[in-house]
Amino acid sequence: xxxxxxxxxxxxxxxxxxxxLLGQMALIRRFEEKAAEMYALGKIGGFLHxxxxxxxxxxxxxxxxxxxxYAVSSYREHGHCLAKGSDPRRVMAELFGRRxxxxxxxxxxxxxxxxxxxxxxxxxxxxxxxxxAAGAGFAINYQGxxxxxxxxxxxGAVHEGExxxxxxxxxxxxxxxxxxxxxxxxxxGTAIHRALAQTEIWRFAETYGIHGxxxxxxxxxxxxxxxxxxxxxxxxxxxxALIEARTYRFRGHSMRDPAGAVYRTREEVEREKQRDPIALxxxxxxxxxxxxxxxxxxxxxxxADAVDEAVAFAEASPEPPASFLFTDVYKD
Amino acid sequence: MAVMTYRExxxxxxxxxxxxxxxxxxxxxEVGLYEGAYRVTQGLLKEFGEKRVVxxxxxESGFTGVGVGAAMLGLRPxxxxxxxxxxxxxxxxxxxxxxxxxxxxxxxxxxxxxVRGPGGPAAQLAAQHSQSMETYFYHVPGLKxxxxxxxxxxxxxxxxxxxDENPVIFIESETLYAVKGEVPDDPDFTIPLGQAxxxxxxxxxTVVAYMGMMYRAMEVAEELAREGMSVEIVDPRTLRPMxxxxxxxxxxxxxxxxxxEAGAGFAGMGSExLSFITEQAFDDLDAPVERVTGExxxxxxxxxxxxxxxxxxxxxxxxxxxxxxx
Ligand SMILES: Cc1ncc(C[n+]2csc(CCOP(=O)(O)OP(=O)(O)O)c2C)c(N)n1
Ligand SMILES: [Mg+2]
Numbered sequence: 001x002x003x004x005x006x007x008x009x010x011x012x013x014x015x016x017x018x019x020x021l022l023g024q025m026a027l028i029r030r031f032e033e034k035a036a037e038m039y040a041l042g043k044i045g046g047f048l049h050x051x052x053x054x055x056x057x058x059x060x061x062x063x064x065x066x067x068x069x070y071a072v073s074s075y076r077e078h079g080h081c082l083a084k085g086s087d088p089r090r091v092m093a094e095l096f097g098r099r100x101x102x103x104x105x106x107x108x109x110x111x112x113x114x115x116x117x118x119x120x121x122x123x124x125x126x127x128x129x130x131x132x133a134a135g136a137g138f139a140i141n142y143q144g145x146x147x148x149x150x151x152x153x154x155x156g157a158v159h160e161g162e163x164x165x166x167x168x169x170x171x172x173x174x175x176x177x178x179x180x181x182x183x184x185x186x187x188x189g190t191a192i193h194r195a196l197a198q199t200e201i202w203r204f205a206e207t208y209g210i211h212g213x214x215x216x217x218x219x220x221x222x223x224x225x226x227x228x229x230x231x232x233x234x235x236x237x238x239x240x241a242l243i244e245a246r247t248y249r250f251r252g253h254s255m256r257d258p259a260g261a262v263y264r265t266r267e268e269v270e271r272e273k274q275r276d277p278i279a280l281x282x283x284x285x286x287x288x289x290x291x292x293x294x295x296x297x298x299x300x301x302x303x304a305d306a307v308d309e310a311v312a313f314a315e316a317s318p319e320p321p322a323s324f325l326f327t328d329v330y331k332d
Numbered sequence: 333m334a335v336m337t338y339r340e341x342x343x344x345x346x347x348x349x350x351x352x353x354x355x356x357x358x359x360x361x362e363v364g365l366y367e368g369a370y371r372v373t374q375g376l377l378k379e380f381g382e383k384r385v386v387x388x389x390x391x392e393s394g395f396t397g398v399g400v401g402a403a404m405l406g407l408r409p410x411x412x413x414x415x416x417x418x419x420x421x422x423x424x425x426x427x428x429x430x431x432x433x434x435x436x437x438x439x440x441x442x443x444x445x446x447v448r449g450p451g452g453p454a455a456q457l458a459a460q461h462s463q464s465m466e467t468y469f470y471h472v473p474g475l476k477x478x479x480x481x482x483x484x485x486x487x488x489x490x491x492x493x494x495x496d497e498n499p500v501i502f503i504e505s506e507t508l509y510a511v512k513g514e515v516p517d518d519p520d521f522t523i524p525l526g527q528a529x530x531x532x533x534x535x536x537x538t539v540v541a542y543m544g545m546m547y548r549a550m551e552v553a554e555e556l557a558r559e560g561m562s563v564e565i566v567d568p569r570t571l572r573p574m575x576x577x578x579x580x581x582x583x584x585x586x587x588x589x590x591x592x593e594a595g596a597g598f599a600g601m602g603s604e605x606l607s608f609i610t611e612q613a614f615d616d617l618d619a620p621v622e623r624v625t626g627e628x629x630x631x632x633x634x635x636x637x638x639x640x641x642x643x644x645x646x647x648x649x650x651x652x653x654x655x656x657x658x
Binding site: 103 | 357383388389391393394395396397398399400401402403404405406407424425428429433434435436437438439440441442473474476497498
């Protein structure tokens with residue numbers, strides 16, 4: 001399957017790239033803030049896990065992909081879905097449980113799927129989508145393609161056996177899968193050192209004989225550079241990799257843990273917020289002279305408009321009809 | 333028609349479907365080089381190569397997840413569980429991922445996956461290797477569950493399972509692999525999922541049974557025929573979707589029913605069959621429906637105890653006599 005190669009990344013930040021990365025991160029941030037508001041208003045129900053603070057990982061990583069590459073994630077997946085290119089209106093409609101949502105309102109916040117952009121879903125069972133990503137890689141090889149799969153998951157998934165089964169399989173079978181562990185240092189309320197005997201997650205790669213690397217997950221350019229390298233190698237040589245993106249979630253685990261303050265100190269949270277990935281990129285862009293204050297304001301305005309439009313779209317979309325209860329249980 | 337074993341019929345179904353559709357591949361523990369723990373995949377590696385006959389490490393959850401992911405990208409995996417007892421390690425992938433993907437994605441991703449292998453009571457394999465496993469799966473919307481009793485069914489139903497667009501749980505039996513029977517040669521021969529079959533016609537009582545219990549019920553029916561009792565035997569073949577119509581029609585004709593199940597009776601398949609018979613044909617019944625089930629204990633190793641665990645011919649005959657004399 002011949003495909004145009006993506007260009008090798010320039011570590012330099014140009015204006016187009018800066019606007020694109022900042023635009024995507026700002027969109028996710030605004031989307032999540034709005035989702036929290038809508039949750040407080042009762043428009044969104046169930047579990048809602050916000051991605052605020054981690055935007056650089058999804059945006060930096062997916063920015064290295066071709067449209068026909070795949071991505072798959074956990075239940076904290078709004079950011080990955082949007083970064084892969086899904087329409088924010090349909091994502092918001094899904095959160096609202098409406099008919100025009102990506103999954104017709106049947107999946108909700110934790111189960112966003114978008115076949116049109118090769119987003120293989122949001123999965124609610126910790127660790128379970130890691131073998132799935134291996135399966136996507138298996139299918140790519142089987143079909144003779146040169147796409148790659150990015151699989152995003154939390155540090156909590158590393159506790160699970162399926163992490164280790166999946167690492168072994170992709171290494172053994174040389175599958176083009178990049179595992180990106182978003183190490184935000186907590187699995188719900190469990191700090192990483194209370195759960196993992198080896199807290200340097202990237203080191204598990206050594207055990208399985210694949211490439212492992214830790215990257216500053218607050219620096220979108222560093223993520224882009226690191227993931228870009230392993231993506232190109234995976235495309236070329238079918239070599240999997242394990243990337244540990246060190247990041248932090250600024251909010252609680254979910255809306256049921258709004259403050260996220262019982263198991264970590266306020267000082268810690270405030271300190272981490274000093275390394276806000278959006279602020280870091282903005283500062284870098286301004287300093288390098290590739291972004292102007294006006295650019296930044298325009299991006300903020302654009303994403304605010306896009307998110308307002310997403311909410312209006314979700315509000316206007318009807319509830320799924322009762323008949324939808326029984327559709328999509330089996331395919332004919 | 334050719335006469336072949338149940339094992340050969342499964343093997344033929346796999347070969348024919350792999351020849352027919354390049355998206356079909358077989359994956360599991362010892363399916364390739366070793367040719368299958370029960371030789372169901374014998375010769376497949378030689379014919380189709382390593383790409384399509386894939387030996388896995390011992391990681392049921394992992395390789396089942398691989399199957400689901402591959403199915404999302406359009407392949408049609410046939411996964412072998414060395415025995416279905418080990419499928420519990422993959423229960424999350426099957427129940428939470430495969431069965432619900434189509435629904436959670438609003439119809440975007442269907443999972444055309446077959447998970448097959450032997451299950452049910454086996455010969456002195458004790459508690460962890462000898463048990464009815466269908467119970468763990470037929471409760472789940474989104475799954476189809478097949479229990480093929482004869483060589484012809486094994487072939488026709490496996491082919492349908494592979495062609496199906498949904499995850500299908502296909503549970504064979506160690507004790508039936510050597511059973512011989514006539515199997516149609518036609519490579520287009522299939523048996524639709526969800527169709528029961530009347531194995532033996534009769535007029536006095538309907539007995540519902542599948543797999544080993546079906547054969548046991550057939551023997552009992554022959555013995556009772558000498559006493560002048562006419563027993564009809566219906567084999568559901570597919571447990572989900574269940575062909576309630578064929579079973580209920582039979583009960584409407586005979587007015588009596590006995591449901592047999594090898595597994596422990598509590599909340600088992602027998603309870604479900606009994607309830608839809610009662611719901612749909614209560615007025616046609618001349619006697620309360622009887623259930624003959626496995627005992628509510630793990631499978632013991634000792635031969636004498638093992639014999640006590642599953643429904644004996646004597647118990648089946650007693651239940652039939654009871655409903656007929658009511
Ligand atoms: C198998 C399983 N066990 C437990 C849970 C409950 N649970 C949901 S999220 C979570 C923590 C996961 O943390 P991590 O993987 O670090 O991801 P993060 O929430 O930090 O993004 C737990 C325990 C679950 N969803 N699945
Ligand atoms: Mg975490």
